Amino acid sequence: MNPLDDLDAMRKLDPSGMSEAIAGLPRHCREAWAAVQGLAVPPDYALAENAVIAGMGGSAIGGALLAGILADECPVPLIVCRDYDLPAFVDDRTLVIASSYSGNTEETLSAAHQARQRGARIIALTSGGELARLAREWGAPMYAIPFKGQPRAALGYSLIPLLGIAQKLGWVADKSAEVAEAAAVVEGWGAELAPRVPAERNAAKQLAARLHGRVPLTYGAEHLGPVAMRWQGQFNENAKNFAGHAILPELCHNVVEGFGHPDGLCDSLAVLILRSERYHPRNALRCDIVGEVLDRNGIAWEAVRPRGQSRLAEVLSLVHFGDWVSYYLALLNGEDPTQIGNIGHVKRRLGE
Numbered sequence: 001m002n003p004l005d006d007l008d009a010m011r012k013l014d015p016s017g018m019s020e021a022i023a024g025l026p027r028h029c030r031e032a033w034a035a036v037q038g039l040a041v042p043p044d045y046a047l048a049e050n051a052v053i054a055g056m057g058g059s060a061i062g063g064a065l066l067a068g069i070l071a072d073e074c075p076v077p078l079i080v081c082r083d084y085d086l087p088a089f090v091d092d093r094t095l096v097i098a099s100s101y102s103g104n105t106e107e108t109l110s111a112a113h114q115a116r117q118r119g120a121r122i123i124a125l126t127s128g129g130e131l132a133r134l135a136r137e138w139g140a141p142m143y144a145i146p147f148k149g150q151p152r153a154a155l156g157y158s159l160i161p162l163l164g165i166a167q168k169l170g171w172v173a174d175k176s177a178e179v180a181e182a183a184a185v186v187e188g189w190g191a192e193l194a195p196r197v198p199a200e201r202n203a204a205k206q207l208a209a210r211l212h213g214r215v216p217l218t219y220g221a222e223h224l225g226p227v228a229m230r231w232q233g234q235f236n237e238n239a240k241n242f243a244g245h246a247i248l249p250e251l252c253h254n255v256v257e258g259f260g261h262p263d264g265l266c267d268s269l270a271v272l273i274l275r276s277e278r279y280h281p282r283n284a285l286r287c288d289i290v291g292e293v294l295d296r297n298g299i300a301w302e303a304v305r306p307r308g309q310s311r312l313a314e315v316l317s318l319v320h321f322g323d324w325v326s327y328y329l330a331l332l333n334g335e336d337p338t339q340i341g342n343i344g345h346v347k348r349r350l351g352e
Contacts, residue, residue, distance in 0.1 A: 002198070002199040002200075002205075003331070003332065004195075004199050004202075004205045004208070004209070004328050004331060004332070005198050005199055005205075007195060007196070009331075010195055010331055013330070013331050013334070013335070013336055013337075014327075014331070014336065014337055014338070015336070015338075016149075016336070016338035016339075017338075018149075018150070018153065018238065018327060018330075018337040018338045019194075019195055019327060019337075021149050021150070021153035022153065022190075022320070022323045022324060022327055023190055023194060024153075024156075025155065025156050025186055025190070025316070025319075025320050025323070026156075026183040026184070026186045026187040026190065027156075027183075028147065028154070028155070028156025028157055028160075029156040029159075029160050029179060029182065029183045029186070029316065030179070030180075030183050031146070031156075031157075032156050032157045032159075032160035032161050032164075033160050033163075033164060033176070033179045035143070035146075035161070036143060036160065036161040036164030036165065036168075037164065039141060039143055039161070039164070039165070039168070040141060041123070041141050041165065041168050041169065042121070042141070044121070045095055045121045045123075045169060046169040046170050046171075047093075048076065048093060048094060048095035048121055048169070049076065049093040049094070050076060050077045050078075050079065050089065050090075050093070050094050050095070051076055051077070051078050051079070051094065051095040051096075051097065052079045052080075052081050052086060052087065052090055052094060052095070052096045052097070052111075052115075052120075053066070053078065053079070053080050053081070053097045053099055053162065054080075054081045054086065054096060054097070054098050054099065054107075054108050054111035054112065054115070055080070055081075055082065055098070055099035055100060055105070055108055055125075055158075056082055056100075056105050056107050056108060057151060057152065057233070058101065058150065058151030058152030058153075058154065058155070058158070058233075059099040059100050059101050059105065059108070059125070059151050059158055060080055060082050060099065061152075061155065061158070061159075061226065061229065061230050061233065062099065062155060062158030062159035062162055063078070063080040063097070063099065063158075063162060064080050064226035064229060065159050065226045065227070065230070065315055065319070066078060066159060066162045066163060066166070067079075067080065067226070068222065068223035068224070068225060068226045068227075068311075068315065069163070069223055069311045069312055069315055070163075070166060070171075070172055071222070071223065073172050073173070074166060074171050074172055075171060076169075076171050081111055082107070083107055083111070084106075084107045084110040084111065085110070085111070085114065086111050086114045086115060086118070090114070090115065090118055090120055091118050091119065091120065092118065092119035092120060092121075094115070094118075094120040094121065095120065095121045095122075095123065095169075096111070096112070096115035096120045096121065096122050096123075097122075097123045097124075097125060097162065097165070098111060098112040098115070098122065098123070098124050098125070098126075098131055099124075099125040099126070099158055099162075100125070100126050100129070100131050101126065101127055101145060101147075101151035101154055101158070102126070102127065102128075102129050102151070103126040103127060103128045103129020103130055103131035103132050103133075104129040104130050104131070105131075106350075108131065109130055109131060109134075112124070112131060112134060113134075116134075116138060122135070122138065122140040122141075123140060123141045123142070123143070123165060124140055124141070124142040124143070125142075125143045125145065125157075125158060125161055125162075126142065126143075126144070126145060127144065127145040127146070127147065127148075128144075132144070143161045143165075145157045145158070149338075150237075150338060150340075152233065152234065152237055152238075155230075155319060159316075160179065163175055163179070163312070175312070178310040178312045178313070179312065181308060181309060181310060181312075181313050182308060182310065182312045182313040182315075182316045182317070183316075185307050185308040185313045185316070185317050186313075186316050186317055186320045188307075189307055189317055189320060189321065190320055190324075193205075193320075193321065193324040203321075204321060204324035204325045204327075204328055205328050207304075207325045208325050208326075208327075208328035208329040208331075208332060209328075209332065210270065210300075210302075211241075211270050211325070211329055212329060212332045212333070213268075214268055214269060214270040214300075215241075215242045215243060215244070215268055215269050215270070216231070216232075216235055216241070216243045216244075216270050216271075216272060217243070217244045217245065217246065217269060217270070217271045217272070218231040218232055218243070218244075218245045218271075218272045218274065218322075219245065219246050219247070219248060219251060219271060219272070219273045219274065219287075219290065220245070220247060220248070220273075220274035221247065221248035221249065221274075221276075221279055221280075221283040221286075221287070222276070222278070222279055222280070222283065223276070223278070223311045223314065223315055224274040224276055224306070224314065224315065224318065225247040225248070226315075227274055227315055227318045227319055227322070228245040228246070228247060228274055229245050230319055230322060231243070231245060231272070231274075231322040231325075231326070232244055232245040234322055234323055234325075234326035235326050235329065237326075237340055237343075238323075238326040238327055238329070238330045238335075238337040239326050239327075239329035239330040239333055239335060239337070240330065240333060240335045241326075241329060241330075241333060248283050248286050248287065248290070249282070249283055249286050251290070252286050252289075252290065256290060256293050259293065259294070259297040259299060260297065266297060266298050266299045267298075269299050269300065270299075270300050270301070270302075271294055271299060271300070271301035271302075272301070272302060272303075272304050273287050273290065273291065273301060273302070273303045273304065274303075274304050274305075274306070274318060275287055275303045275304065275305050276305070276306060276314055278311065278314065287303070291303075304318065304321070306318045306321075
């Protein structure tokens with residue numbers, strides 16, 4: 001039996017139910033969209049001249065994905081801050097969205113306090129903790145995340161509320177139809193990728209098997225650039241696997257020269273190029289040429305394509321596919337996809 005078809009063995013490696021959390025993405029998106037409609041945002045927040053989404057890890061990726069999705073539509077600059085200090089430009093004309101699943105992420109709390117000191121407009125996205133307390137104390141709007149689990153598995157609750165906030169502020173058109181389409185696309189593809197679907201018919205299991213024992217490098221452009229970052233994070237956290245990512249067209253100006261050394265490393269690499277029909281024609285051509293360069297250097301690679309009609313659907317469909325691939329790679333690696341021992345060690349040491 002293919003090890004990825006042994007459901008009993010899979011359940012033993014996944015006692016916390018990461019598979020259920022991954023499968024829940026379309027439901028999370030629908031629930032988050034319905035809930036954010038009831039979020040009361042002061043009218044003057046729409047006057048903000050720029051927006052900063054402050055967060056780390058799984059709580060920051062929603063902001064990066066949002067910026068990619070809305071790049072050709074939102075007239076307000078959207079910046080993601082993954083650090084203790086906000087950019088110097090943040091002032092009373094800035095909207096700062098502090099995103100921390102736990103509500104206790106020290107970098108995000110530092111940024112939130114700076115936002116308060118500088119008179120910025122503040123919105124909190126959290127499930128509780130100190131950030132929730134501060135939001136109540138400051139009278140700041142707060143989207144309460146209802147999910148219980150790992151922050152990286154709560155993507156629907158970190159991305160979709162941001163989209164709803166942008167719509168509420170009048171920065172983008174009504175996204176209801178796009179959210180509905182994206183959720184349906186993810187739900188449909190997810191049915192093909194679930195653990196009960198055998199490897200012979202499961203594209204995520206097949207890709208995980210091809211990646212097993214290799215270092216996956218994910219490349220993407222435009223709105224799929226942040227998705228490449230998400231894939232790396234999921235390979236790292238779920239599968240406990242070395243991984244990397246790079247973004248086109250930038251990688252054509254540096255990364256492509258790094259395929260030569262050290263000797264023997266190329267046999268351990270596997271490049272995944274995320275492709276979209278929406279790409280600028282020159283970026284599409286660059287994807288083809290990067291494939292040629294990889295072939296010349298003997299590096300295994302393949303293209304991965306999204307599903308759906310909108311940018312949102314493309315992003316969420318590839319996020320979902322990548323989540324399943326990382327999950328199955330975790331199982332092949334003999335790892336619990338939920339546990340994050342090294343991250344916990346870092347936090348404990350910082351706490352000392």
